[in-house]
Amino acid sequence: MHGIIFTGLKHFVVETYDKGTWNQIREKAGVGGVHYTPVSAYPDEDLVALVEAAVELSGIEQSELLRTFGRYVVPTLVDMYGVYIEDDWDALELVENVEGTIHQALRNSDTLEYEPPAISAIRLDQGVVVVTYGSRRGLCQVAMGLLEGIGDHYDQRLEVYERRCRHDGASQCELVAVGGTTPRRRAERVIEWEFESTT
Ligand code: HEM
Secondary structure, three states: OEHHHHHHHHHHHHHHOOHHHHHHHHHHHOOOOOOOOOOOEOOHHHHHHHHHHHHHHHOOOHHHHHHHHHHHHHHHHHHHHHHHOOOOOOHHHHHHHOHHHHHHHHHHOOOOOOOOOOEEEEEEOOOEEEEEEOOOOOOHHHHHHHHHHHHHHOOOOEEEEEEEOHHHOOOOEEEEEEEOOOOHHHHHHHHHHHHHOOO
């Protein structure tokens, strides 16, 4: 996994708690000697161990921790990959385009081995975007936080929820981001008409 995710996690912990807490988490995760940088890649297992240790030490539920972290890390990701983001996009346009631009570029990178998730984002009426996510890493809570963080970045209110989840036995996770004032009930109706009828 990309080092930016690890340095993002470190900054998240240090800002929310302090440096000592980060060191405790690293020790507990068995990666005390590793110095993470944003220009390297690290084993997925390190991230799993760090998250498990953070959950144990903080007492915060894993799902909440992952989601808060996803939201927190967006400005760092946008800084690093801003070159792929068109100036005239809004929050939902960025979400729609992540797969074809940013994640694809990461996959094609010949300097390091990245394996971003293959997400598909489909824009429906009423400012509704359905994001399908099926990564074996099972980080749909991070994905939800990323959607919220993208809303924050554009100062746009996005309601984000998960309508199907692999952790509950679905074949893949289905996340929804709804912009503006569209209520969830209305969004669900749009999804039934425009998404479920075609998938
Ligand atoms: C500003 C936009 C975004 C940028 C710059 C970005 C970039 C990245 C990067 C650098 C990674 C690490 C890849 C690796 O190490 O293999 C990653 C992973 C990930 N991305 Fe994106 N991403 C963005 C938006 C999104 C969105 C909108 C979603 C889904 C809603 C998403 C879902 C994920 C997830 C869940 C991971 C963790 C790895 C996995 O689950 O397989 N990303 N992304």
